[in-house]
Amino acid sequence: MIPRYSRKEMTAIWEPEARFRIWFEIEAHAADAMADLGVIPKEAARIIWEKGSAAQFDVARIDEIERVTKHDVIAFLTHLAEHVGPEARFVHQGMTSSDVLDTCLNVQLVRAADLLIADVDRLLAALEKRAFEHKTTITIGRSHGIHAEPTTFGVKLAFAHAEFQRNRERLVAARKEVATAAISGAVGTFANIDPRIEEHVAAKMGLAAEPVSTQVIPRDRHAMFFATLGVVASSMERLAIEIRHLQRTEVLEAEEYFSPGQKGSSAMPHKRNPVLTENLTGLARMVRAYALPAMENVALWHERDISHSSVERMIGPDATVTLDFALNRLAGVIENLVVYPANMRKNLDKLGGLHNSQRVLLALTQAGASREESYALVQRNAMRTWETGADFLAGLKADKDVTARLTDAQLEAMFDDGYHLKHVDTIFRRVFGRA
Numbered sequence: 001m002i003p004r005y006s007r008k009e010m011t012a013i014w015e016p017e018a019r020f021r022i023w024f025e026i027e028a029h030a031a032d033a034m035a036d037l038g039v040i041p042k043e044a045a046r047i048i049w050e051k052g053s054a055a056q057f058d059v060a061r062i063d064e065i066e067r068v069t070k071h072d073v074i075a076f077l078t079h080l081a082e083h084v085g086p087e088a089r090f091v092h093q094g095m096t097s098s099d100v101l102d103t104c105l106n107v108q109l110v111r112a113a114d115l116l117i118a119d120v121d122r123l124l125a126a127l128e129k130r131a132f133e134h135k136t137t138i139t140i141g142r143s144h145g146i147h148a149e150p151t152t153f154g155v156k157l158a159f160a161h162a163e164f165q166r167n168r169e170r171l172v173a174a175r176k177e178v179a180t181a182a183i184s185g186a187v188g189t190f191a192n193i194d195p196r197i198e199e200h201v202a203a204k205m206g207l208a209a210e211p212v213s214t215q216v217i218p219r220d221r222h223a224m225f226f227a228t229l230g231v232v233a234s235s236m237e238r239l240a241i242e243i244r245h246l247q248r249t250e251v252l253e254a255e256e257y258f259s260p261g262q263k264g265s266s267a268m269p270h271k272r273n274p275v276l277t278e279n280l281t282g283l284a285r286m287v288r289a290y291a292l293p294a295m296e297n298v299a300l301w302h303e304r305d306i307s308h309s310s311v312e313r314m315i316g317p318d319a320t321v322t323l324d325f326a327l328n329r330l331a332g333v334i335e336n337l338v339v340y341p342a343n344m345r346k347n348l349d350k351l352g353g354l355h356n357s358q359r360v361l362l363a364l365t366q367a368g369a370s371r372e373e374s375y376a377l378v379q380r381n382a383m384r385t386w387e388t389g390a391d392f393l394a395g396l397k398a399d400k401d402v403t404a405r406l407t408d409a410q411l412e413a414m415f416d417d418g419y420h421l422k423h424v425d426t427i428f429r430r431v432f433g434r435a
Helices: 008-013 016-036 042-054 059-069 072-084 086-090 097-133 153-178 195-204 220-246 275-289 291-296 307-336 341-351 354-366 371-388 392-398 408-413 417-421 424-432
Strands: 138-143 146-152
Touching (some): 008 097, 097 220, 097 307, 138 417, 146 417, 153 220, 220 307, 275 291, 291 307, 341 354, 354 371
Antiparallel strands (some): 138 146
């Protein structure tokens, strides 16, 4: 985790102190269930809770023990025994390390998912507000980076809102996918621990009992989780790249807010660069990169190995912390985005009305010309405008082959930009449930 790209609430989930506290809760809930089943004395379970809850787990001390044991869970249990006393012998009865490690990881991922869903909610709110603000702000749509037909800036933002609404649903599904606990003992057979203990711990930790584990929770769940984060990051990058393009000097239809005192370049004082969205593009690459090792973790040897462990110690915090930071940065970009409707209009008019070429093409076919003839008539006039800057409508009116089928009044009617926006309300109702 790099502090520059971290937010406190998310990083707190992955701090050693938080991890050890979760480990303790898993062990203590298991002790409660064992006591209810008569496996250990009820008084022992009470003392484990009382003394463990009051304990301040010393990370340095646990690390010191681990340097000897070479085993992190044993090091923790040894330190816990220093707080609990003789009753510590009843801790971890019939359990294996993976019961604690895997259940804890899933608790952390669920908590991280809750923050990421809240992050997306902030972004969705920003996109909705700005979409309605620019619902009818006309701008040129582009395909292949080239002028196509008009749309509105609000529709562009509505598109992003719909995409992130799907991403929210994906995150909810990913949260559910990893919200399982395994307290099944060695190789997952429950030979030395009652399945009811797993059910109790799972319920107390806000998880579901894993239907079948092989000492480890199956890693296809985690692969799906991290792949989902990668998809969210890709959507984030798509929106960031749109803003980066719109901020180019030759376009300048929208730009990131440039705060007082901000500097764009150490050499050129005039610079206002899209630094936030460029940063988001880079962070998206990192989040996507974590998806591949998560998928490679699925194939473990037999009932278990620990080849996944080192991977998850890195990608768990790094992927969630990075995406949390990036989503909030993107929400801030949208909330403060500076939009230039006049430049949008100027760019729209730059090609002398060529964005109406399809309307003329269709009108000619409706007037009796074949599609091939219609296309040729429109294209020859369009290319003249493209190459010389001549007015497209004027060229069409001067073309006798065109005016043989369409009157000047009919041609002029096809250059009403409002025509392209007539279904904006329909799009908004579909996306937002209101227009």
